[in-house]
Amino acid sequence: MKTGSKTLRSNIITYGLVVVFYIVMQGLYMTDNLSSLMEGLMVPLCYYMILAVSLNLVVGISGELSLGHAGFMCVGAFSSAVFARLVDEKIPGMAEIIIAILIGAAFAAIFGFLIGIPVLRLKGDYLAIVTLAFGEIIKNLINAVYLGVDANGLHVSLKDTKSLNLLEDGDIIIKGAQGIGKLPRNATFTIGIILLLITLFIVINLVNSRQGRAIMSIRDNRIAAESIGLSVSKYKLTAFVISAALAGVAGVLYSHNLANLQATSKNFGYNQSIMILVFVVLGGIGNIRGSMIAAVILTILPEKLRFLNDYRMLIYAIVLIAMMILNSAPKVVAWRKVMAEKYFPHKGKINEPGEA
Amino acid sequence: MKKFISVALVAAMTASLAACGSSSESTDTAAETTAAAEEAETEAEAAEEDTEAEADADAEAADESSDAEGGVFVIGGTGPLTGGAALYGEAVNQGAQIAVDEINEAGGINGYQVEWIFEDDEHDAEKALNAYNTLKDQGIQMFVGTVTSGPCLAVVEETADDNMFQLTPSGTTADITANPNVFRMCFSDPAQGTKSAQYIGEHGLATKVGVIYDSSDPYSQGIYEAFDEAAPEYGIEVVAAEAFTADSKTDFKTQIQKMKDAEAELVFLPFYYTEAALVLQQSKELDYAPIFFGCDGMDGILNLENFDTSLAEGLMLLTPFSADATDDLTVNFVTKYEEAYGSTPIQFAADAYDCIYAIKLAAEEAGITPDMSVSDICDAIVPAMQQIQFDGLTGAGITFDENGEPEKEPKAVVIENGAYVSAD
Numbered sequence: 001m002k003t004g005s006k007t008l009r010s011n012i013i014t015y016g017l018v019v020v021f022y023i024v025m026q027g028l029y030m031t032d033n034l035s036s037l038m039e040g041l042m043v044p045l046c047y048y049m050i051l052a053v054s055l056n057l058v059v060g061i062s063g064e065l066s067l068g069h070a071g072f073m074c075v076g077a078f079s080s081a082v083f084a085r086l087v088d089e090k091i092p093g094m095a096e097i098i099i100a101i102l103i104g105a106a107f108a109a110i111f112g113f114l115i116g117i118p119v120l121r122l123k124g125d126y127l128a129i130v131t132l133a134f135g136e137i138i139k140n141l142i143n144a145v146y147l148g149v150d151a152n153g154l155h156v157s158l159k160d161t162k163s164l165n166l167l168e169d170g171d172i173i174i175k176g177a178q179g180i181g182k183l184p185r186n187a188t189f190t191i192g193i194i195l196l197l198i199t200l201f202i203v204i205n206l207v208n209s210r211q212g213r214a215i216m217s218i219r220d221n222r223i224a225a226e227s228i229g230l231s232v233s234k235y236k237l238t239a240f241v242i243s244a245a246l247a248g249v250a251g252v253l254y255s256h257n258l259a260n261l262q263a264t265s266k267n268f269g270y271n272q273s274i275m276i277l278v279f280v281v282l283g284g285i286g287n288i289r290g291s292m293i294a295a296v297i298l299t300i301l302p303e304k305l306r307f308l309n310d311y312r313m314l315i316y317a318i319v320l321i322a323m324m325i326l327n328s329a330p331k332v333v334a335w336r337k338v339m340a341e342k343y344f345p346h347k348g349k350i351n352e353p354g355e356a
Numbered sequence: 357m358k359k360f361i362s363v364a365l366v367a368a369m370t371a372s373l374a375a376c377g378s379s380s381e382s383t384d385t386a387a388e389t390t391a392a393a394e395e396a397e398t399e400a401e402a403a404e405e406d407t408e409a410e411a412d413a414d415a416e417a418a419d420e421s422s423d424a425e426g427g428v429f430v431i432g433g434t435g436p437l438t439g440g441a442a443l444y445g446e447a448v449n450q451g452a453q454i455a456v457d458e459i460n461e462a463g464g465i466n467g468y469q470v471e472w473i474f475e476d477d478e479h480d481a482e483k484a485l486n487a488y489n490t491l492k493d494q495g496i497q498m499f500v501g502t503v504t505s506g507p508c509l510a511v512v513e514e515t516a517d518d519n520m521f522q523l524t525p526s527g528t529t530a531d532i533t534a535n536p537n538v539f540r541m542c543f544s545d546p547a548q549g550t551k552s553a554q555y556i557g558e559h560g561l562a563t564k565v566g567v568i569y570d571s572s573d574p575y576s577q578g579i580y581e582a583f584d585e586a587a588p589e590y591g592i593e594v595v596a597a598e599a600f601t602a603d604s605k606t607d608f609k610t611q612i613q614k615m616k617d618a619e620a621e622l623v624f625l626p627f628y629y630t631e632a633a634l635v636l637q638q639s640k641e642l643d644y645a646p647i648f649f650g651c652d653g654m655d656g657i658l659n660l661e662n663f664d665t666s667l668a669e670g671l672m673l674l675t676p677f678s679a680d681a682t683d684d685l686t687v688n689f690v691t692k693y694e695e696a697y698g699s700t701p702i703q704f705a706a707d708a709y710d711c712i713y714a715i716k717l718a719a720e721e722a723g724i725t726p727d728m729s730v731s732d733i734c735d736a737i738v739p740a741m742q743q744i745q746f747d748g749l750t751g752a753g754i755t756f757d758e759n760g761e762p763e764k765e766p767k768a769v770v771i772e773n774g775a776y777v778s779a780d
Binding site: 035036037039040041044136140143144160161162175176177178179181185254258259260262264265266267303306310312313 | 438475476478479480481482485486487490493506509510512513514529570573574578581584585601602603
């Protein structure tokens with residue numbers, strides 16, 4: 001009973017944070033107090049938070065290392081962008097983005113499922129290797145594909161636009177490395193926040209459910225979990241596919257926020273996957289709220305450091321190291337506890353680590 | 357305990373968000389974070405103090421400019437200052453700075469001084485939008501950017517929404533100039549492909565041509581497609597076309613071998629100089645010496661660190677600018693550039709220089725003043741752009757058509773004794 005109410009309170013704080021964040025940002029936006037930079041960052045912040053929360057499900061809750069989260073984001077982004085171009089403003093923007101979100105999530109989930117089936121049966125770090133490869137393959141595949149549409153339907157080629165053999169009125173949708181252009185750009189901050197809340201709802205409820213406890217028990221002791229009859233690969237697969245689908249949703253937001261979508265090593269490469277992993281590690285592995293806060297800080301920080309000119313990336317790295325140390329070095333944590341005890345005398349027991 | 361940390365983090369987050377309203381406050385929070393970093397990294401202290409001092413100076417400069425608002429034209433640009441394409445961003449920034457300094461010395465545009473601000477976009481669409489928004493917060497009235505094509509495609513929609521006048525020095529993808537507010541100074545990708553075929557054909561350089569291109573790069577792919585299409589028209593047979601991607605750009609031996617097997621007399625390399633340097637190196641190892649022909653992305657190869665310039669001997673590239681030209685304009689620019697930055701300017705710097713002068717001429721033609729709104733400036737300057745004609749570094753008698761495309765003659769340069777020399 002007592003732990004139940006504590007989880008509830010923790011969850012309310014998490015949801016509350018997002019709602020407060022929304023109200024503050026929207027308030028500033030409505031009253032024109034938001035800089036252009038922050039206005040432009042509103043949607044990106046949402047998808048980075050979704051990515052961080054969804055990866056935390058794999059890394060923190062399921063205890064597997066995934067290095068291809070940007071790959072799932074890429075799948076979601078491109079599948080939804082192709083859809084957006086196919087319907088081409090024939091259906092209203094709101095309906096379009098809702099269907100696009102479902103499509104993006106579905107495609108990313110299918111890829112997550114296909115990858116998860118063989119790999120999650122194995123012990124060890126195989127998932128990290130396979131997801132890393134997946135992210136790179138998807139990016140290169142998309143860069144090689146040409147997709148066009150005309151009265152006869154879809155045409156696909158791996159060579160160039162000429163070999164699509166489109167009719168006169170044909171429209172090239174994916175133009176190889178030039179990507180998809182003329183996208184609707186109808187992602188809004190409100191949609192982003194609603195998706196973030198849905199993501200939180202799914203992840204938090206999963207963690208606190210029977211399935212979630214099974215997933216965590218497999219993480220903590222696989223042999224013990226197997227001995228009581230839990231199907232290891234099934235539970236791991238559940239967590240992994242949900243995480244992939246949510247990354248796909250983030251990809252939909254990404255593609256509906258930019259006019260032109262290209263798969264480069266900057267946005268869907270392994271650097272991006274590592275970046276998302278950094279959100280999770282900085283925020284605390286298994287700590288949902290922490291990974292959201294880390295995503296916000298690490299997205300805004302490089303922009304706010306622009307005044308440093310050439311030293312920007314250097315200082316960013318130093319700040320990142322400092323934050324990591326402050327957040328998780330044992331000595332610092334112990335010191336912080338002493339300080340906290342001194343200034344805020346503690347009444348209850350100390351929380352166990354790993355609790356979200 | 358956990359709760360305390362989260363509260364502290366949230367406090368930090370809200371503090372930084374609250375500071376977002378006004379740009380001057382935001383530097384304070386950032387400075388605080390830097391101070392925190394200092395505690396942890398004592399050895400970096402000295403370096404950081406320098407940067408902080410610089411940052412303060414920058415902040416002051418920004419404040420001054422906003423005080424004097426109404427009396428200064430603020431022109432902004434974005435481009436990569438970090439990462440693989442950093443050389444281009446740097447060149448554009450420096451080239452434009454020289455033009456701005458010259459204009460200010462000569463009395464400014466319509467009697468108003470000009471200020472130039474440049475932000476890093478890391479050659480990424482999302483970061484380019486952030487960089488553009490940062491520039492908007494600093495009050496830019498005209499936009500010279502972006503340097504690279506991919507990010508440019510994302511930014512043009514944003515400038516169209518704001519009705520901000522945009523002139524890209526080097527964004528080559530065809531679709532960039534689709535909106536009426538966007539002009540470009542360089543040739544588009546299709547134009548570069550076509551003009552390359554035209555040059556090779558008309559100068560009788562070769563009939564059997566092989567192409568190596570980067571299929572993961574829109575710039576490279578765009579040129580290749582146009583080249584392939586235009587080649588038959590100029591009596592060129594494309595005997596081999598081999599692709600590579602950004603993830604496998606260190607070993608070109610397979611592609612080079614195919615060129616060799618197909619007996620290509622000329623190999624067309626429509627991609628950037630970093631990879632081209634490897635192609636040249638590996639061709640030598642394979643004892644294959646055709647004529648190598650590149651586009652404007654090849655420009656900069658001689659400035660590449662640790663590159664044996666003898667490998668580039670005889671390399672031709674289609675570029676509108678060569679630093680060895682003897683006309684007064686080029687000599688003046690090159691001298692000033694070398695004095696200020698200690699290196700020879702590349703074509704991107706020249707493009708940016710011409711951009712600033714094109715804006716100056718169009719602004720004088722339209723008679724705009726800094727107190728006009730961004731949108732009004734754009735409305736006035738767009739028709740004026742189509743009126744002007746000027747001799748720039750990248751061509752004589754440059755004009756712009758109603759699609760925002762430049763009209764000028766293509767020029768080729770060849771590398772001889774480690775220096776660019778005009779090919780004609």
